[in-house]
Amino acid sequence: MSRVKVNFRRNVALVALVTALQAIPAVGQQSFVVNAITVQGNQRIETGTIVTQLGLARGQAVSAADVNDAIQKLRTSGLFENVDADLQGGTLVVRVQEYPTINRINFEGNERISDEQLAGLINSTARRVFNPAQAADDASRIVMAYGNEGRINATVNPVLINRSDNRVDLVFEIAESAVTEIERISFVGNSAYSDGRLRRVLDTKEAGLLRALIRRDTYSPERINVDRRLLTDFYNSRGYADFRVQNVDVALTQGRDAYMLTFNVEEGPRYRIGNVTISSALPEADAKAFEDVLRLSRGDVYSPTNIDNDVQRIENQALRLGLNFVRVDPVITRDPANLRLNVEYKLVRGERLFIERIDIEGNTTTLHRVVRSQFTAVEGDPFNPRAIRESAARIRALGFFSDAQVNVRPGTADDRVVVDVDVVEQPTGSASFGVNFGSDDGMALIASYQEQNFLGRGQNLGLTLSTGETNRVLSFSFAEPALMGRDLRGAFDFSYRRTNSDYALYDTNMGRLSPSLQFPVSERGRLTLNYGLTYGDIIDVYPTASKLIKDEAAEGERWTNSVGYTYTWDSRRNGVEEDTSFGFRFSQDFGFGDNTFIRTSALATAQTAVWGGDLILRATLEGGYLHYTDGASRLTDRYFMGSRVMRGFAAGGIGPRDGTLNANGDIVGDALGGNAYAVLRLETEFPLGLPEEYGIKGGTFIDYGSLWDVGKQVAGVDILSDDFIARAVAGVSLFWDTPLGPLRFNFSKPLMVEDYDNTRNFELTVSTSF
Structure with a gap:
């Protein structure tokens, strides 16, 4: 068995050389008559087909140039490896050597890209005539595929293995080479934001220790185009209306083993909003009827998303007023002297179009109704381009599809359009086994199953089982995000927890079953209504317990x-990634039956990025109060605080405690929990100067708060910290965002504590799956 390497770079040159050297012998420049044409060497191609391609007729007077032209046609047909001819009397004898037929196609040396993927890239086909030019093009396609994987030094050589009956096996010998990583990403022209902050915006990442898991540190022109858009959106949303990426310089190191990327940017000035007005060119639309829905205000930082949100509110208001085919054109005029952008919303007549139908294709698992529920319009409704774009964004946000394209084409009439939805399904379920470690609960084994698109209905299903040193947890959740086809989330949650506490002389069994409904009450606010059935039991009480x-x-x-x-409000729900954000949550539960109570809790948080986005400042105020109007709370009802709420303390290490003393005079009583707590957490996050791809950042924190009020007095029990007694801790943090899970290391020092508190100077949280 012999292998013949096909040298395609010299192929064209050899053909030209052979053409130049070959000639019809001894005919000079005169014409002659071809009385007959014979063909020799053909096995697969009919003689008549070859004669027809020559284009020479018997009895025709031809010159040597005519014969050479005819032979050249055969050579360029792609069917023959070699063609020559000579004149024997009045007979033109044509000798051909046919290209072989491809018996099969194989790939050798490939590990990173499968045979199936490579077969989908090439155009050469088994049981068809071998074409050297096509094989060379296929080799180039394979090289390009490896280049997109970062292996730009990969080589591909087509090799022929001769078989019987003029057949060959075509083998692509592949040397994959090492990955050519991105060694450095830098920026020129940026002053408002540092290189480090801008690198975090990009989808492309620098290579690092964890490059085998990051897989975004190879050069890809498509990814660079995405990065251009990400940078533009980042700057535009922060007021830089003139920002643009001038160019991206891509350079290889001398050893061709790494890329250097340089983004040349022009930031321009930062604009704020000037005057905001609304006008109408429609007699039926009074501009004053739309002023109350505007949210853009003078002095706001310019953001295209905020303007788009106002346009959406105006169009929705028009629909509520029964006005169809109203289009809103935002007109922006510049005031460069004051760095202001004046915005005028103009109400104009839109094109009179109706939706004929909505066609959905590609959803092999997801039901049609799940996709249709993302549209606010149905067949026969007026066509609103903005509403269709928003529906497309909601379809992509589902997370069910790797690609979702929504396009519009003309319908069967001039005033009709068809909306085409083409989606590509992707896996939506995951099963994982992992290990979790926390300073409060110790090590735990976790098994979980999550499905975001259960049975293709768009429903969420989750099941988690955790067993550890101090806790055993079983939880089940199910949610329908579009109950009755509306923006109404119906959910059912069940959880069971059994504690085997190291910090208390008792254990507990606790369970909760809770159905709920959630719906929007404002643009950024949502309300959840819930019912809860809870179970609590205190077991395995030690004789020495309180x-x-x-x-x-x-x-x-x-x-x-x-x-x-529960009411939640989040400034980030408007779709704008701002440097400053706010969030708020307030909830109340009202107990009835044998025990009546009101449980109230609240959380408010604010975050801002300063110093070019490198320093993040965050403040969180959290608290809760449990008030029993009939009966009294128990251990299974009251609040307990550990490092999840206030850092620097062990689980049950803060708050009311039984003041029992041992023989040495030390307090050994149990933590009793409290009916009230409040904590203020102040923290920072900042880079440490390490490469961003390592995912390591630093931080500082100060926590101030307390837990108090057992709500009862028992004869012979001295309860410590039953009143508000403030505690405070300070510390530093190390964050490591690994592909296997986020790690956080806290090193804390108490500032204000009681002698009987159980403090902790070091805390580690680990969560990983495999």
Whole structure:
């Protein structure tokens, strides 16, 4: 078995040389008559087909140039490896050597790209005539595919293995080479934001220790185009209306083993909003009827998304007023002297079009109704381009599809359009096994299953089982995000937890079953209504435990019914990634039946990025209060605080405590929990000067707060910290965002603590799956 390497770079040159050297012998420049044409060497191609391609007729007077032209046609047909001819009397004898037929196609040396993927790239086909030019093009396609994987030094050589009956096996011998990584990404022209901050915006990353898992540190022209858009959106949303990426310089190191990328940018000035007005060119649309829906205000930082949101509000208001085919054109005029952009919203007549139908293709698993539910319009409704674009964004945001394209084409009439939705499904479920470690709960084994698109219905299903040193947890959740085809999320949650505490002389069994409904009440606010059935029991009480704990355990199991609500507001829901954001959550549960109570909790947070986005400042205020109007709370009802709420303390290490003393005079009583708590957390995050791809950042924090109020007094039990007694801790943090899970290291020092508190100077949280 012999292998013949096909040298395609010299192929064209050899053909030209052979053409120049070959000639019809001894005919000079005169014409002659071809009385007959014979063909020799053909096996697969009919003689008549070859004669027809020559274009020479028997009895025709031809010159030597005519014969050479005819032979050249055969050579360029792609069917023959070699063609020559000579004149024997009045007979033109044509000798051909046919290209072989491809028996099969193989790939050798490939590991990173599968045979199936490579076969989809090439155009050469088994059982068809071998074409050297096509094989060379296929080799180039394979090289390009490896280049997109970062292996720009990969080589591909087509090799022929001779078989019987003029057949060959075509083998692409591949040397994949090492990955040519991106060694450095730098920026020229940026002053408002540092290189490090801008690198975090890009989809392309620098190579690092974890490059085998990051897989975005190879050069890709498509990814660079995405990076241009990401940078433009980043700057535009922060007021830089004139920002542009002038060019991206791509350079290889001398050894061709690494890329250097340089983004040349022009930031321009930062603009704020000047005058905001609205006008109407439509007699039926009064501009004053739309002024109340505007949210853009004078002095706001310019952002295209904020303007788009106002346009959407105006169009929605027009629909509420029964006005169709109203288009809003935002006209922006510059005031460069004051760095202001004046915005005028003009109401004009839109094109009169209706939706004929909505066609959905590519959804092999997801039901049609799940995709259709993302549209606010149905067949027969007026066509609104902005509403269609928003629907397309919602379809992509589902996370069910790797690609989702929504396009519009003309319908069967001039005033009709068809909306085409083409989607590509992607996996939406995951099963994982992992290890979790926390300073409060120790090490735990976790098994979980999550499905975001259960049975193609767009429903969420989750099941988690965790067993560890101090806790055993079982949780189940199910949610329908579009109940009754509306923006109404229906959910059902169940959880069970059994504790085997190292910090208390008792264990607990706790469970909760809670159905809920969630819906929007404003552009950035959502309201959740819920019912809760909870179960609590105090078990395995040690003989040395507090009398208060023994009394509560003696009550046995407690079942509680409650109804409640939660209101959340998030400034980021408007779709703008701003340097400053705010969030708020407020909830209340009302117990009824054997125990009546009101449980109130709230959380407010604010975050801003300064110093070019490199320094993040965050403040969080959190608190809760449990008030029993009939009966009293128990351990399974009250709040407990550990490092998740206030850093620097062990689980149960802060708050009311039984003041029992041991023989040495040390307090050994249990943590009792409290009906009230409040914590203020102030923290920072900042880069440490390490490469961004390592995912390592630093931080500082100060926590100030307390837990208090057991809500009862028991004879013979001295309760410590039953009143508000402030504690404070300060510390530094190390964040490591690894592909296997986020790690956080906290090193803390108490500033204000009580002698009986259980403090902790070091905390580590690990969460990983495999």
